[in-house]
Amino acid sequence: xxxxxxxxxxxxxxxxxxxxxxxxxLVLLIIFIVTAPMVAIPIPVDLPQRTERIVERPEPxxxxxxxxxxxxQLYWNGQPLARADMQSRLSEQAxxxxxxxxxxxxxxxxxxxxxxxxxxxAAANNAQMERIAFVQ
Numbered sequence: 001x002x003x004x005x006x007x008x009x010x011x012x013x014x015x016x017x018x019x020x021x022x023x024x025x026l027v028l029l030i031i032f033i034v035t036a037p038m039v040a041i042p043i044p045v046d047l048p049q050r051t052e053r054i055v056e057r058p059e060p061x062x063x064x065x066x067x068x069x070x071x072x073q074l075y076w077n078g079q080p081l082a083r084a085d086m087q088s089r090l091s092e093q094a095x096x097x098x099x100x101x102x103x104x105x106x107x108x109x110x111x112x113x114x115x116x117x118x119x120x121x122a123a124a125n126n127a128q129m130e131r132i133a134f135v136q
Contacts, residue, residue: 070111090127
């Protein structure tokens with residue numbers, strides 16, 4: 001928008017420059033003219049067809065409930081577990097249920113040390129546990 005002052009009246013005169021607007025509109029018109037024939041050409045898409053075959057999913061194994069109390073003691077499904085045995089137990093469960101891993105449910109006391117939780121998560125990662133949930 002260009003503003004200029006009239007020398008006689010002292011009021012500003014507002015002149016709108018429409019040239020950029022016309023340029024943009026012409027460019028958009030050219031784009032639509034060029035792309036319209038391309039949109040009209042059908043694109044073949046191979047969609048999957050419905051089948052009557054039923055896919056059977058194996059029953060998921062029972063979840064592993066791992067609890068860390070305020071004294072940093074681990075409990076595996078309610079049974080005390082030494083921290084040194086945790087990695088081997090998780091790896092054993094991963095091998096037994098290969099392809100259909102159980103869910104690991106971790107319940108930690110707010111007073112538990114962060115180092116213990118880091119060890120639990122590292123052991124779960126090393127055992128390739130895929131489903132980990134934090135519960136109260």
